[in-house]
Amino acid sequence: MEENRQGEILDFPNIAAQTATRYFYIESYGCQMNFSDSEIVASILSEEGMKSTRDFQLAELILLNTCSIREKAEETVKKRLKEFAKLKKSKPDLLIGVLGCMAERLKSKFLEDEKLVDIVVGPDAYRDLPRLVNQAYDGDKGINVFLSREETYADIAPLRLESNGITAFISIMRGCDNMCSFCVVPYTRGRERSRNAFTIMAEAEDLFSKGFREVTLLGQNVDSYKWENPETGQMVNFANLLQMIAEINPLLRVRFSTSHPKDITDEVLLTMAKYNNICKYIHLPVQSGSSRILKLMNRTYDREWYLNRIASIKSIIPDCAVSSDVITGFCSETEIDHLDTLSIMEWSDYSMSYMFYYSERPGTPAAKKLSDDVSLEVKKKRLSEIIRLQNQISYRHNQRDIGQVFEVLIEGDSKRSDQMFKGRNSQNKMIIFPKKPGLKSGDYVLVKVVSASSATLNGEIV
């Protein structure tokens, strides 16, 4: 979950709907999957003649695409809803809709508790949004939280965020079958379904022809991607799909997220090593370094298995960066378990990690069967220790890059100065460097790293 994207407003060049008279406003929270879904929602509404706006005061329909992974994420959305309630008082025709994981988790409770909400739509029911909107305009509140076994939105061309035009996300699968004991995702996003490989190819080809130079293949668990070609009966697995996308054009970079340690295969690693344009970066969430805690989390691998996967990555793709998610203070976690987490982080040499303390989510197996017995004080103390360690590891990681030359895809101007470009290397590290005439976003350049902090690399074009 990228903290700096939370609450982002999506606005799109909306050619199809230039004659629109109705405006919608959409704010997104949670993981990349949710941001990608908001692009699908925008496409569906634009087909209905609606136009997006960045100004919620202009909108007739306000949508919040929500996340349930932590209590804090849900509280943020509830606060936001209160702010929109004030607007609704002065604008009674305004419709407010809640989409995504929180909609799925709370279902009709939303309509009962949050009186200002008119529409509640779960992640598999966005095609029904136009009907629910029209029904709500006629005064009937609407809900559709049906979870599908088939829906992949394969035939919907998402409307892309207009700001960058270089990097895009492509959903390749939906849902999750893993049942980690702390996680709401299997309940909010349903069973795993893989999307037709040819529609993924077509989407990537279309993006490339429009000037995009990097696609990130998205799924809750990309390594279990599996699609059977109905005409030939041939199975396409994730390694095959990566190869198909990589072969579209060497100038199209391919990334993916998220991998599960139990599923990532050597076949995937060998495919990554074979193609220059498959980025040398894997997000491989460990969650905990203790085998006992991993068992309670139902992660279905133990410490040794995880260490072995990291060893394979290091031997097959020596220049690969690995990042992680870490939860601290899970049920019954002791100081020794915590030390195991610190040591696995050190050994794995993560370039970065998303780190949180455990927050019990209602309805999950952990909430039903385990006691959330680590005090908040200890959770916070352990979290600050893992953050401190990760900062040191990231700093060391980045210091090693000084003097090295990387191929960087220019993504645009740096935030701090329009005299500087920003772009990422294959290892997903952001590099800031002075501009040179003739170069533009979407170009590849060779950049030598000259200095580094724990968060960013600074370089110069060579």
Ligand code: SF4
């Ligand atoms: S899938 Fe998980 S992280 Fe993504 S929005 Fe839903 S609860 Fe949040």
